[in-house]
Amino acid sequence: MSDPYGNASSSSGSSLNSSSHDTEDDHTIAAMLAEDEKLRYDGKLGKRLSHLDSIPHTPRVITAIPDANDATLDHERLAQRLATYGLAEMRIEGDGNCQFRALADQLFQNPDYHKYIRKEVIKQLKRHRNLYDSYVPMKYRSYVKKMKRLGEWGDHVTLQAAADRFEAKICLVTSFRDTCYIEILPKDRSPSRELWLSFWSEIHYNSLYQTGEVPTRTHRKKHWLF
Template identity: 90%
Template sequence: MSEQYWNASASASASASASSSSSLNSSSHDTEDDHTIAAILAEEERLRYDGKLGKRLSHLDSIPHTPRVIGDIPDANDATLDHERLAERLATYKLAELQIEGDGNCQFRALADQLLQHQDYHQYVRKHVVKQLKSHRNLYEGYVPMKYKSYVKKMKRLGEWGDHVTLQAAADRFEAKICLVTSFRDTCYIEILPRDKSPSRELWLSFWSEIHYNSLYQTGEVPTRRHRKKHWLF
Protein backbone atom coordinates (compact mmCIF):
# COMPACT_ATOMS: atom_id res chain seq x y z
CA MET A 1 0.00 0.00 0.00
CA SER A 2 2.72 2.50 1.02
CA GLU A 3 4.75 2.01 -2.15
CA GLN A 4 1.73 2.59 -4.38
CA TYR A 5 0.78 5.86 -2.71
CA TRP A 6 4.35 7.02 -2.18
CA ASN A 7 4.92 6.73 -5.90
CA ALA A 8 1.84 8.87 -6.48
CA SER A 9 3.84 11.90 -5.30
CA ALA A 10 6.33 11.52 -8.13
CA SER A 11 3.67 10.84 -10.75
CA ALA A 12 1.10 13.50 -9.86
CA SER A 13 2.27 15.91 -12.57
CA ALA A 14 2.24 13.21 -15.23
CA SER A 15 -1.25 12.14 -14.18
CA ALA A 16 -2.50 15.68 -14.43
CA SER A 17 -1.12 16.09 -17.94
CA ALA A 18 -2.50 12.79 -19.15
CA SER A 19 -5.94 13.60 -17.80
CA SER A 20 -6.23 17.14 -19.16
CA SER A 21 -8.41 16.06 -22.10
CA SER A 22 -11.13 14.57 -19.89
CA SER A 23 -14.83 15.27 -20.36
CA LEU A 24 -14.83 18.09 -17.80
CA ASN A 25 -14.72 20.30 -20.89
CA SER A 26 -17.88 18.84 -22.39
CA SER A 27 -20.96 20.85 -21.44
CA SER A 28 -23.37 18.22 -22.75
CA HIS A 29 -21.75 15.50 -20.65
CA ASP A 30 -21.76 17.85 -17.66
CA THR A 31 -25.52 18.33 -17.96
CA GLU A 32 -26.23 14.61 -18.21
CA ASP A 33 -23.81 13.82 -15.40
CA ASP A 34 -25.31 16.46 -13.12
CA HIS A 35 -28.75 14.91 -13.58
CA THR A 36 -27.33 11.50 -12.67
CA ILE A 37 -25.59 12.91 -9.62
CA ALA A 38 -28.73 14.74 -8.51
CA ALA A 39 -30.64 11.46 -8.57
CA ILE A 40 -27.95 9.71 -6.54
CA LEU A 41 -27.87 12.48 -3.95
CA ALA A 42 -31.66 12.42 -3.68
CA GLU A 43 -31.57 8.68 -3.01
CA GLU A 44 -28.82 9.18 -0.43
CA GLU A 45 -30.96 11.76 1.35
CA ARG A 46 -33.94 9.40 1.31
CA LEU A 47 -31.89 6.66 2.92
CA ARG A 48 -30.53 9.04 5.51
CA TYR A 49 -34.01 10.07 6.59
CA ASP A 50 -35.02 6.42 6.69
CA GLY A 51 -32.43 6.02 9.44
CA LYS A 52 -30.19 3.64 7.49
CA LEU A 53 -27.21 5.98 7.50
CA GLY A 54 -25.37 7.75 10.26
CA LYS A 55 -23.67 4.72 11.84
CA ARG A 56 -20.63 6.80 12.58
CA LEU A 57 -18.55 7.73 15.60
CA SER A 58 -19.83 10.68 17.62
CA HIS A 59 -17.66 10.50 20.76
CA LEU A 60 -14.27 11.56 19.38
CA ASP A 61 -12.96 14.99 20.34
CA SER A 62 -12.13 17.23 17.39
CA ILE A 63 -9.69 20.12 17.19
CA PRO A 64 -10.67 23.40 15.47
CA HIS A 65 -10.04 23.17 11.74
CA THR A 66 -7.91 25.75 9.96
CA PRO A 67 -7.78 25.34 6.16
CA ARG A 68 -4.24 24.97 4.84
CA VAL A 69 -2.38 23.90 1.74
CA ILE A 70 -0.30 20.71 1.61
CA GLY A 71 2.59 20.59 4.06
CA ASP A 72 5.93 18.84 3.77
CA ILE A 73 5.80 15.27 2.50
CA PRO A 74 7.30 13.02 5.22
CA ASP A 75 10.34 10.91 4.47
CA ALA A 76 9.94 7.17 4.02
CA ASN A 77 10.56 6.26 7.67
CA ASP A 78 8.14 8.85 9.03
CA ALA A 79 5.55 7.88 6.41
CA THR A 80 5.73 4.24 7.51
CA LEU A 81 5.29 5.19 11.18
CA ASP A 82 2.40 7.50 10.28
CA HIS A 83 0.66 4.72 8.39
CA GLU A 84 1.08 2.30 11.28
CA ARG A 85 -0.35 4.91 13.67
CA LEU A 86 -3.37 5.44 11.41
CA ALA A 87 -3.99 1.69 11.09
CA GLU A 88 -3.95 1.32 14.88
CA ARG A 89 -6.46 4.14 15.30
CA LEU A 90 -8.82 2.70 12.71
CA ALA A 91 -8.67 -0.70 14.44
CA THR A 92 -9.33 0.93 17.82
CA TYR A 93 -12.45 2.67 16.56
CA LYS A 94 -13.58 -0.31 14.47
CA LEU A 95 -13.28 1.55 11.19
CA ALA A 96 -12.12 0.13 7.86
CA GLU A 97 -10.91 1.77 4.67
CA LEU A 98 -12.26 1.42 1.18
CA GLN A 99 -9.02 1.70 -0.75
CA ILE A 100 -8.90 4.72 -3.05
CA GLU A 101 -6.75 4.90 -6.15
CA GLY A 102 -3.49 6.78 -5.59
CA ASP A 103 -3.44 8.83 -8.79
CA GLY A 104 -3.29 12.34 -7.31
CA ASN A 105 -7.09 12.57 -7.14
CA CYS A 106 -7.47 10.60 -3.91
CA GLN A 107 -9.12 13.33 -1.83
CA PHE A 108 -11.76 13.93 -4.51
CA ARG A 109 -12.16 10.19 -5.08
CA ALA A 110 -12.73 9.56 -1.36
CA LEU A 111 -15.27 12.38 -1.19
CA ALA A 112 -17.01 11.01 -4.28
CA ASP A 113 -17.24 7.57 -2.71
CA GLN A 114 -18.83 9.02 0.42
CA LEU A 115 -21.17 11.37 -1.45
CA LEU A 116 -22.03 9.32 -4.51
CA GLN A 117 -21.13 5.74 -3.66
CA HIS A 118 -18.33 5.53 -6.21
CA GLN A 119 -14.87 7.08 -6.50
CA ASP A 120 -15.18 7.31 -10.30
CA TYR A 121 -17.30 10.45 -9.76
CA HIS A 122 -14.26 12.37 -8.52
CA GLN A 123 -14.30 14.80 -11.44
CA TYR A 124 -17.80 15.92 -10.49
CA VAL A 125 -16.65 16.62 -6.95
CA ARG A 126 -13.55 18.49 -8.13
CA LYS A 127 -15.65 20.57 -10.53
CA HIS A 128 -17.99 21.71 -7.77
CA VAL A 129 -15.16 22.38 -5.32
CA VAL A 130 -13.49 24.59 -7.93
CA LYS A 131 -16.81 26.41 -8.47
CA GLN A 132 -16.99 27.02 -4.74
CA LEU A 133 -13.43 28.37 -4.69
CA LYS A 134 -14.17 30.69 -7.61
CA SER A 135 -17.51 31.93 -6.31
CA HIS A 136 -16.39 32.61 -2.74
CA ARG A 137 -12.85 33.83 -3.08
CA ASN A 138 -13.15 35.93 0.09
CA LEU A 139 -13.65 32.79 2.20
CA TYR A 140 -10.50 30.97 1.12
CA GLU A 141 -7.94 33.40 -0.28
CA GLY A 142 -6.43 34.19 3.11
CA TYR A 143 -5.38 30.54 3.54
CA VAL A 144 -3.60 30.27 0.18
CA PRO A 145 0.09 31.39 0.17
CA MET A 146 0.20 32.05 -3.58
CA LYS A 147 -1.74 33.98 -6.20
CA TYR A 148 -5.33 32.86 -5.71
CA LYS A 149 -6.17 32.60 -9.42
CA SER A 150 -3.13 30.38 -9.93
CA TYR A 151 -4.21 28.20 -7.01
CA VAL A 152 -7.74 27.77 -8.39
CA LYS A 153 -6.38 27.03 -11.86
CA LYS A 154 -4.07 24.41 -10.37
CA MET A 155 -6.91 22.75 -8.43
CA LYS A 156 -8.95 22.48 -11.61
CA ARG A 157 -6.41 20.07 -13.11
CA LEU A 158 -6.92 16.34 -12.72
CA GLY A 159 -4.18 14.74 -10.69
CA GLU A 160 -3.63 17.84 -8.55
CA TRP A 161 -3.63 16.91 -4.88
CA GLY A 162 -6.42 18.30 -2.73
CA ASP A 163 -5.59 20.00 0.58
CA HIS A 164 -7.44 21.24 3.65
CA VAL A 165 -8.61 24.33 1.76
CA THR A 166 -10.39 22.13 -0.79
CA LEU A 167 -11.81 20.05 2.07
CA GLN A 168 -13.32 23.21 3.56
CA ALA A 169 -14.68 24.20 0.15
CA ALA A 170 -16.20 20.72 -0.25
CA ALA A 171 -17.82 20.95 3.19
CA ASP A 172 -19.30 24.32 2.24
CA ARG A 173 -20.41 23.28 -1.24
CA PHE A 174 -22.06 20.00 -0.24
CA GLU A 175 -23.25 21.19 3.22
CA ALA A 176 -21.39 18.27 4.77
CA LYS A 177 -19.50 17.62 7.97
CA ILE A 178 -16.25 16.01 6.86
CA CYS A 179 -14.87 13.72 9.57
CA LEU A 180 -11.16 13.07 9.18
CA VAL A 181 -9.35 10.32 11.10
CA THR A 182 -5.68 11.22 10.74
CA SER A 183 -2.20 9.83 11.26
CA PHE A 184 -0.96 13.04 12.89
CA ARG A 185 0.92 12.36 16.13
CA ASP A 186 -1.05 14.93 18.16
CA THR A 187 -4.34 14.93 16.27
CA CYS A 188 -6.44 11.82 15.84
CA TYR A 189 -9.63 13.44 14.58
CA ILE A 190 -10.61 16.62 12.72
CA GLU A 191 -14.13 17.81 11.91
CA ILE A 192 -14.56 20.18 8.99
CA LEU A 193 -17.93 21.94 9.19
CA PRO A 194 -19.70 24.02 6.54
CA ARG A 195 -19.62 27.73 7.24
CA ASP A 196 -22.85 29.30 8.54
CA LYS A 197 -24.92 26.18 7.78
CA SER A 198 -25.96 23.05 9.61
CA PRO A 199 -24.52 19.97 7.86
CA SER A 200 -27.02 17.73 6.11
CA ARG A 201 -24.67 14.72 5.88
CA GLU A 202 -21.43 13.29 7.25
CA LEU A 203 -18.50 12.19 5.10
CA TRP A 204 -15.84 9.99 6.72
CA LEU A 205 -12.28 9.90 5.39
CA SER A 206 -8.94 8.62 6.63
CA PHE A 207 -5.92 10.83 6.08
CA TRP A 208 -2.46 9.32 5.89
CA SER A 209 -0.91 12.69 6.53
CA GLU A 210 0.16 14.56 3.38
CA ILE A 211 0.17 11.33 1.38
CA HIS A 212 -3.24 9.74 0.85
CA TYR A 213 -6.98 9.76 1.61
CA ASN A 214 -9.27 6.72 1.83
CA SER A 215 -13.02 6.40 2.36
CA LEU A 216 -14.10 5.10 5.80
CA TYR A 217 -16.80 2.67 6.89
CA GLN A 218 -17.52 0.61 9.95
CA THR A 219 -15.56 -2.62 10.06
CA GLY A 220 -17.45 -5.26 8.11
CA GLU A 221 -19.47 -2.71 6.15
CA VAL A 222 -16.98 -1.71 3.45
CA PRO A 223 -18.94 -1.94 0.18
CA THR A 224 -17.80 -3.76 -2.93
CA ARG A 225 -17.53 -1.28 -5.79
CA ARG A 226 -17.67 -2.40 -9.40
CA HIS A 227 -15.78 -0.34 -11.93
CA ARG A 228 -18.25 1.75 -13.91
CA LYS A 229 -18.41 1.69 -17.68
CA LYS A 230 -16.49 4.45 -19.40
CA HIS A 231 -19.59 6.36 -20.49
CA TRP A 232 -20.44 6.87 -16.81
CA LEU A 233 -17.21 8.71 -16.11
CA PHE A 234 -16.98 12.49 -15.99
Protein backbone atom coordinates in the same frame (compact mmCIF):
# COMPACT_ATOMS: atom_id res chain seq x y z
CA MET B 1 -14.82 -1.65 -50.89
CA SER B 2 -15.25 1.15 -48.37
CA ASP B 3 -13.50 1.12 -45.00
CA PRO B 4 -16.04 -0.49 -42.61
CA TYR B 5 -14.62 1.59 -39.77
CA GLY B 6 -14.82 4.90 -41.70
CA ASN B 7 -12.30 7.07 -39.91
CA ALA B 8 -14.20 10.34 -40.23
CA SER B 9 -17.61 8.97 -39.32
CA SER B 10 -16.12 6.86 -36.54
CA SER B 11 -14.45 9.90 -35.02
CA SER B 12 -17.66 11.90 -35.24
CA GLY B 13 -19.69 9.04 -33.79
CA SER B 14 -17.18 8.60 -30.99
CA SER B 15 -17.40 12.29 -30.16
CA LEU B 16 -21.19 12.18 -30.09
CA ASN B 17 -21.19 9.05 -27.96
CA SER B 18 -18.70 10.63 -25.55
CA SER B 19 -20.82 13.78 -25.29
CA SER B 20 -23.96 11.73 -24.76
CA HIS B 21 -22.22 9.63 -22.11
CA ASP B 22 -20.99 12.75 -20.29
CA THR B 23 -24.52 14.18 -20.34
CA GLU B 24 -25.95 10.95 -18.96
CA ASP B 25 -23.31 10.95 -16.24
CA ASP B 26 -24.18 14.54 -15.30
CA HIS B 27 -27.88 13.69 -15.13
CA THR B 28 -27.17 10.62 -13.00
CA ILE B 29 -24.99 12.58 -10.60
CA ALA B 30 -27.53 15.39 -10.36
CA ALA B 31 -30.29 12.90 -9.60
CA MET B 32 -28.20 11.17 -6.94
CA LEU B 33 -27.28 14.52 -5.39
CA ALA B 34 -30.91 15.62 -5.32
CA GLU B 35 -31.94 12.38 -3.65
CA ASP B 36 -29.09 12.53 -1.17
CA GLU B 37 -29.97 16.11 -0.21
CA LYS B 38 -33.19 14.73 1.29
CA LEU B 39 -31.37 12.36 3.60
CA ARG B 40 -30.04 13.09 7.05
CA TYR B 41 -26.96 11.32 8.34
CA ASP B 42 -27.58 8.72 11.04
CA GLY B 43 -24.23 9.22 12.75
CA LYS B 44 -23.41 5.52 13.14
CA LEU B 45 -19.70 6.13 12.68
CA GLY B 46 -19.88 9.32 14.67
CA LYS B 47 -21.13 7.44 17.72
CA ARG B 48 -17.96 5.38 17.73
CA LEU B 49 -15.75 8.46 18.03
CA SER B 50 -18.11 10.74 19.95
CA HIS B 51 -15.81 10.68 22.97
CA LEU B 52 -12.86 12.07 21.02
CA ASP B 53 -11.99 15.74 21.01
CA SER B 54 -11.46 17.22 17.58
CA ILE B 55 -9.08 20.11 17.06
CA PRO B 56 -10.18 23.40 15.50
CA HIS B 57 -9.76 23.13 11.76
CA THR B 58 -7.72 25.72 9.90
CA PRO B 59 -7.72 25.30 6.12
CA ARG B 60 -4.21 25.07 4.71
CA VAL B 61 -2.37 24.05 1.59
CA ILE B 62 0.16 21.22 1.48
CA THR B 63 3.59 22.48 2.50
CA ALA B 64 5.62 19.33 3.15
CA ILE B 65 5.40 15.61 2.54
CA PRO B 66 7.05 13.20 5.01
CA ASP B 67 9.90 10.99 3.90
CA ALA B 68 9.29 7.29 3.25
CA ASN B 69 10.26 6.10 6.73
CA ASP B 70 8.06 8.61 8.53
CA ALA B 71 5.19 7.90 6.14
CA THR B 72 5.41 4.17 6.85
CA LEU B 73 5.33 4.72 10.61
CA ASP B 74 2.43 7.12 10.22
CA HIS B 75 0.46 4.56 8.24
CA GLU B 76 1.02 1.93 10.95
CA ARG B 77 -0.29 4.40 13.53
CA LEU B 78 -3.36 5.08 11.40
CA ALA B 79 -4.07 1.36 10.91
CA GLN B 80 -3.92 0.80 14.68
CA ARG B 81 -6.33 3.65 15.32
CA LEU B 82 -8.83 2.39 12.78
CA ALA B 83 -8.72 -1.09 14.30
CA THR B 84 -9.24 0.38 17.79
CA TYR B 85 -12.37 2.26 16.72
CA GLY B 86 -13.82 -0.54 14.61
CA LEU B 87 -13.30 1.30 11.33
CA ALA B 88 -12.03 0.03 8.01
CA GLU B 89 -10.80 1.72 4.85
CA MET B 90 -12.10 1.31 1.36
CA ARG B 91 -8.90 1.72 -0.63
CA ILE B 92 -8.90 4.67 -3.01
CA GLU B 93 -6.63 4.96 -6.01
CA GLY B 94 -3.45 6.93 -5.42
CA ASP B 95 -3.55 8.90 -8.65
CA GLY B 96 -3.54 12.42 -7.22
CA ASN B 97 -7.34 12.55 -7.10
CA CYS B 98 -7.71 10.54 -3.88
CA GLN B 99 -9.33 13.29 -1.80
CA PHE B 100 -11.99 13.86 -4.44
CA ARG B 101 -12.42 10.12 -5.05
CA ALA B 102 -12.91 9.47 -1.33
CA LEU B 103 -15.48 12.27 -1.10
CA ALA B 104 -17.27 10.90 -4.18
CA ASP B 105 -17.38 7.45 -2.57
CA GLN B 106 -18.92 8.88 0.59
CA LEU B 107 -21.43 11.05 -1.26
CA PHE B 108 -22.36 8.86 -4.23
CA GLN B 109 -20.93 5.42 -3.42
CA ASN B 110 -18.78 5.76 -6.53
CA PRO B 111 -15.20 7.12 -6.53
CA ASP B 112 -15.42 7.59 -10.30
CA TYR B 113 -17.50 10.73 -9.72
CA HIS B 114 -14.36 12.52 -8.50
CA LYS B 115 -14.39 14.86 -11.51
CA TYR B 116 -17.80 16.12 -10.48
CA ILE B 117 -16.64 16.67 -6.90
CA ARG B 118 -13.60 18.61 -8.09
CA LYS B 119 -15.75 20.71 -10.42
CA GLU B 120 -18.15 21.61 -7.61
CA VAL B 121 -15.28 22.45 -5.25
CA ILE B 122 -13.77 24.75 -7.87
CA LYS B 123 -17.13 26.48 -8.29
CA GLN B 124 -17.27 26.97 -4.52
CA LEU B 125 -13.76 28.42 -4.46
CA LYS B 126 -14.57 30.85 -7.27
CA ARG B 127 -17.94 31.99 -5.96
CA HIS B 128 -16.83 32.48 -2.37
CA ARG B 129 -13.26 33.65 -2.66
CA ASN B 130 -13.63 35.73 0.50
CA LEU B 131 -13.99 32.55 2.55
CA TYR B 132 -10.73 30.96 1.41
CA ASP B 133 -8.40 33.62 0.04
CA SER B 134 -6.63 34.29 3.34
CA TYR B 135 -5.59 30.63 3.67
CA VAL B 136 -3.87 30.44 0.30
CA PRO B 137 -0.20 31.62 0.34
CA MET B 138 -0.07 32.35 -3.38
CA LYS B 139 -2.09 34.22 -5.98
CA TYR B 140 -5.62 32.97 -5.51
CA ARG B 141 -6.39 32.64 -9.20
CA SER B 142 -3.24 30.61 -9.69
CA TYR B 143 -4.26 28.33 -6.83
CA VAL B 144 -7.74 27.77 -8.27
CA LYS B 145 -6.30 27.15 -11.73
CA LYS B 146 -3.89 24.60 -10.26
CA MET B 147 -6.67 22.82 -8.37
CA LYS B 148 -8.74 22.48 -11.54
CA ARG B 149 -6.20 20.06 -12.99
CA LEU B 150 -6.94 16.37 -12.67
CA GLY B 151 -4.33 14.69 -10.53
CA GLU B 152 -3.67 17.82 -8.44
CA TRP B 153 -3.70 16.83 -4.77
CA GLY B 154 -6.51 18.21 -2.67
CA ASP B 155 -5.64 19.98 0.59
CA HIS B 156 -7.44 21.30 3.66
CA VAL B 157 -8.71 24.33 1.74
CA THR B 158 -10.47 22.09 -0.79
CA LEU B 159 -11.83 19.99 2.08
CA GLN B 160 -13.33 23.11 3.65
CA ALA B 161 -14.80 24.10 0.29
CA ALA B 162 -16.29 20.60 -0.08
CA ALA B 163 -17.79 20.79 3.42
CA ASP B 164 -19.36 24.13 2.53
CA ARG B 165 -20.60 23.06 -0.92
CA PHE B 166 -22.19 19.79 0.20
CA GLU B 167 -23.26 20.99 3.68
CA ALA B 168 -21.30 18.15 5.21
CA LYS B 169 -19.31 17.53 8.34
CA ILE B 170 -16.12 15.92 7.08
CA CYS B 171 -14.60 13.67 9.72
CA LEU B 172 -10.93 12.77 9.36
CA VAL B 173 -9.25 10.00 11.30
CA THR B 174 -5.61 10.91 10.86
CA SER B 175 -2.17 9.36 11.17
CA PHE B 176 -0.78 12.41 12.98
CA ARG B 177 0.90 11.63 16.29
CA ASP B 178 -0.84 14.40 18.26
CA THR B 179 -4.06 14.72 16.28
CA CYS B 180 -6.21 11.64 15.98
CA TYR B 181 -9.42 13.21 14.78
CA ILE B 182 -10.34 16.38 12.86
CA GLU B 183 -13.82 17.69 12.09
CA ILE B 184 -14.37 20.08 9.20
CA LEU B 185 -17.71 21.84 9.49
CA PRO B 186 -19.54 23.91 6.88
CA LYS B 187 -19.43 27.62 7.59
CA ASP B 188 -22.55 29.31 8.96
CA ARG B 189 -24.86 26.31 8.58
CA SER B 190 -25.63 22.99 10.17
CA PRO B 191 -24.34 19.91 8.35
CA SER B 192 -26.89 17.63 6.72
CA ARG B 193 -24.57 14.62 6.53
CA GLU B 194 -21.27 13.17 7.74
CA LEU B 195 -18.46 12.10 5.40
CA TRP B 196 -15.79 9.85 6.91
CA LEU B 197 -12.26 9.75 5.55
CA SER B 198 -8.91 8.48 6.73
CA PHE B 199 -6.01 10.85 6.21
CA TRP B 200 -2.51 9.55 6.00
CA SER B 201 0.38 11.97 6.46
CA GLU B 202 -0.47 14.55 3.79
CA ILE B 203 -0.17 11.68 1.32
CA HIS B 204 -3.45 9.87 0.88
CA TYR B 205 -7.18 9.77 1.69
CA ASN B 206 -9.36 6.67 1.91
CA SER B 207 -13.09 6.27 2.49
CA LEU B 208 -14.12 4.92 5.92
CA TYR B 209 -16.79 2.42 6.93
CA GLN B 210 -17.55 0.30 9.94
CA THR B 211 -15.48 -2.86 10.04
CA GLY B 212 -17.23 -5.56 8.05
CA GLU B 213 -19.31 -3.05 6.06
CA VAL B 214 -16.77 -1.94 3.47
CA PRO B 215 -18.55 -2.18 0.11
CA THR B 216 -17.07 -3.96 -2.87
CA ARG B 217 -16.23 -1.58 -5.67
CA THR B 218 -14.97 -2.30 -9.15
CA HIS B 219 -11.63 -0.54 -9.55
CA ARG B 220 -10.27 0.25 -12.98
CA LYS B 221 -6.77 1.09 -11.85
CA LYS B 222 -4.25 -0.04 -9.29
CA HIS B 223 -4.92 0.80 -5.65
CA TRP B 224 -2.67 2.81 -3.43
CA LEU B 225 -0.29 0.10 -2.24
CA PHE B 226 -0.85 0.38 1.52
